[in-house]
Amino acid sequence: MNIKRLLCCIALLLSMPLALADKPATEAPARRDATTFTEADVNAITSSAVLQRMIVGYQRLGDDQRLGWTLARLSQLNPDSGDLRMALALNFAKQGNKSKTYDLLLKMKEQGYGFDLAKDSRFAKVTGTEAWDYIVENLQANLKPFGEGKVAFSLPKGDTLFESIAWDPKRNKFLVGSVRDGKIQLADKNGKLEEFIAPADGSGLWSIYALATDPERDLLYAASTSALYFKGFRQEDFNKTGIFKFSLSTGKLLDKYLLPVDQGTRALSSITVG
Template sequence: MAKWALRNSYVRIFGPLCIAAFVSAGDTEPRWSALNKTAREAVQAKDYGKLRTTLIELRPLSPGNPRVAYNLAASEAMLGHREAALAALRNWSGMGLVYDVAGDDDFASVREPPEFRGILERVAESRRAVSGSAPAFAIAEADILPEDIAYDAKSRRFFVSSVRQGRIVTGDGKLFARAEWSVLALRADAKRRTLWATTGWVPHCALCKAADKDRTSLLAFDLDTGALRQRVESPVPGLLGDMTLGRGGDVYVSEGIHGAVLRLKAGAKEFERLDAEGEFPSPQTPALSADERILYVPDYVRGIAAIHLRDRKVEWLVPADDIALSGIDGLYVYGGGFLAVQNGTSPARIVRFTGDLKGMRVLETNTPGLGEPTHGVIVGNEFYFIANSGWGGYDGEGKKKAGSAAVVSSVRKIRLDR
């Protein structure tokens, strides 16, 4: 989804000992949220002992969160726990992320050991380009803020959504359908000849009215003609941003501003909610397991959760200590593991995880044409994804930044092995 709020408040502020604050929408604040606040207060008070204790408790509630890993290493260093600080920092550097660790005074006490130089070398490696993609096609018009892409095997057409213009275009640039608000997620149901699309108010939308803020819905278009077949209003305010489809026609949608995971059963006219309020601060693209018994939900903050659809039990997946799971925008199940578009990390990247989340391979990062990728679609053994979407050219109010050039986005593809 368009994470304009998070892009400006959480992910890009990757400073030393800087914890983001989130407020629960429910009466009872979830433990992870309360701990986030406590950690922020400990940072402000420079109470590193309290910060360390809080982060240790927070870590399993946000598994794979690089901010927690980094700040835990910093708190250990500030407390004089050299070995613990270096071990935690090694885990963070193994995530493949970048930051000016050498210039961070929180680690002044651990700069001398050779292990610290090894960590800096690992960070330097993470700045290098990894190029595994090739151009597929250019998006004809600049500055449309493309968000998602879908594919119809019967007509052999790609479809691209536009946040800026509130429309859907085909891969060759032709108009397919319009909406009154921004268009975000797309999924093609070839069997039922339906193109599903989420739509809602976003400040970046050129045509949206301010009075429509927090209004959002799911649209069903005829996949052959573009005619609107169905409109389903969201039962929660915010922005229906991402989705996936089940083989039986069920539609799973996430609302990423306030946090909700919804299901529209095949033939239904209303959504049902699958999660408890406060569980997900910012859920993104859900993905079904091969047997469709589990819905994997990447949360931009907390990591990846598995919702067991039989009883709706939520289980947060625990990765290896050197695997980062926050900042995932698009998630896809493939080849016994996961494929992810991770644009909330620095650097942004396309990455594959093993099914047990103990292994990771970066497929694309730090390349000139990547920019900020958003979502993709698997066609056969190739992954087509939107590159250089252009979100960085806009401020938090949805206005083009002064001096920002027009952005030409593209679709790139990566050949996947099993």
């Protein structure tokens, strides 16, 4: 795992001063010196973008204590990020805090994360204990594949680039989404396809990158982006992306939620129902 990826993705912010604005841009912003923040100050921040900027600044300043507070807060806001948790574990290890390092790595082990830390010199300050050996052994064990799998069915060949799949328990069929034609099709357990929803229906769909079903509410969600791979791509649709909401039983479009196009290039690639 490339732990540095967390910081590299915001490297362009390195030249920015480590200060925060806490008022809208229409007002004269009040700037606060983040180098004086307490842990409570950090935990009061709810913006991931602000926290990411602080991470870069604290790393540049070598302020490991505030870096740890900020990584912990950002991890709270992004609980499914293994990269953030590992970055926090490395921060604890750098400070020689065995208790917090072990506790976090054990939680990650229970979550199913797998790492090979046996020769990772970044953890040098927390090695040499039976607890550490146990953690290393079990994180390595999580890397081993288990169980048996077999091909359930194959989808027909063609210029489709299927990128997403979901399950409809009422029909006992899968739904598959195409990046190339923007269609959502039903697939039986033999891989036979039946067209269900298409851009031509008036939905405005583009490339389908993720699907999620909510059978209890008869809903289907699709994450769709106007990608260059889409056969119907139009220049005026560039950078458009959003979530499309359909009736699962009929395929009728119920609503769609598009991201603003003036806030940078983005694409939605995963979705789940919660």
